[in-house]
Amino acid sequence: MVRRWPRPRTPVGASTRQCRSRRSIGAPGCADRAPADAATATATANREPRTATDSASDGEEPHVDEQATKRAARRSAREARDALDDETRASAAARIRARLAALEEVRGAATIVAYAATGSEVDLDPLLEVLLGRDVAVYLPVVDGPELTLARVHDLTSDLAAGYRGVREPSPDLPRESAPAVDVVLVPGVGFAPDGTRIGYGGGHFDRLLTRLEAPTRIGVAYAAQVLPHLPTENHDQRLDAVVTETGVLRPSD
Template sequence: MNNLSDKKQKLRKEFRRRRDAFHSQLDMATRGLAFRRPPSPLAKLIAQSEVIALYSATGSEAPTARLAEYLTETGKTLAFPAFMGDSPLEFRRVDNIDLLEAGYRNIAEPNTDCPAVTPDLIITPLIAFDRSMGRLGQGGGHYDRTFAKYPDALRIGLAWSVQETDSVPRQPHDMFLHMIVTESEIIQRVDMTS
């Protein structure tokens, strides 16, 4: 591998494989219980936020359906991303999950009737993460551009523990997360622990 992009591509392939293998070994009950209620540190951040941006999980990604139910039950404004080409994602308020429809890469996203909102907290998918709060995404830079658009929003990664790597290769545009939540652990920046 000659450059950083090649290293990232190799990591993506390996960690998709790991995530898929881990996910396939989970029974349905465990899958249903995972991530259904936020752990205390994340619950505290959610309580302090009004608009929560969440993603529609696909395949072996950490599931978000139960978390979406929880956020709705607690009266939070729930938003999902809409793909906007090379521009940052647009978060749109979703009052009913039925308003999601197949969008970019067949990922469920809000239809155009859903109003755009500014998130206080963004819960993001990822392929791999490290303890310095680095995030390896799909490779399109969509979330990094979106994080830059909403610099005041807290950035929370949701992942399975098998997605941890020693070090995520970084490029200048890559942005760190504030917290990572797995099925077994919460990892957060030191300045978030007080």
């Protein structure tokens, strides 16, 4: 009788995980798998990401991140405003105040909502002093959570105190009003466009205030550097009737 010894078994079709775990070169069952795995990895690495144009060509609507676009516009306008040196800013602010004072809407107003400038915003204090001297009722905003309330001020020194984020606001002892009857609102902001669109600091405070007030004339106040050709808008954004800069008055109707 001839005894047949069992033949040694060679692993066939070893899994990718097994092949990857082996340290010796030429492990059985892995030689023909490695090239395929390498080719697959190379093809995956070289694959280009899909773009909005690719999606459109496939019949899909390209996705536009409006918030990201708005943030970029806000950053651009704010950097342009902050880049103005003190002398340029002071000179431009004086010309802006002169243009505001000459507007028919401002000259004929009995009640005006304005703002106390902070940082590199256009300083309106000299104009507000003139308006107070003419017995115009001047209201300034107070941050009250997500909303702005208003308080009438009579003196820009004694009636103001540091409020939200250190911004000057009417003192706590002054009566607050939600929506008094006003003729003109002088609106601050970060970016403006010739069509009357505006972007603020992102909280929506002035937009909500404007929706509560009964059809006043809305005038944006800005340096020319803050005016961009176009701004992205959302449904809650409120449009302005005019934007006044040191170089002129922009009206959407023009």
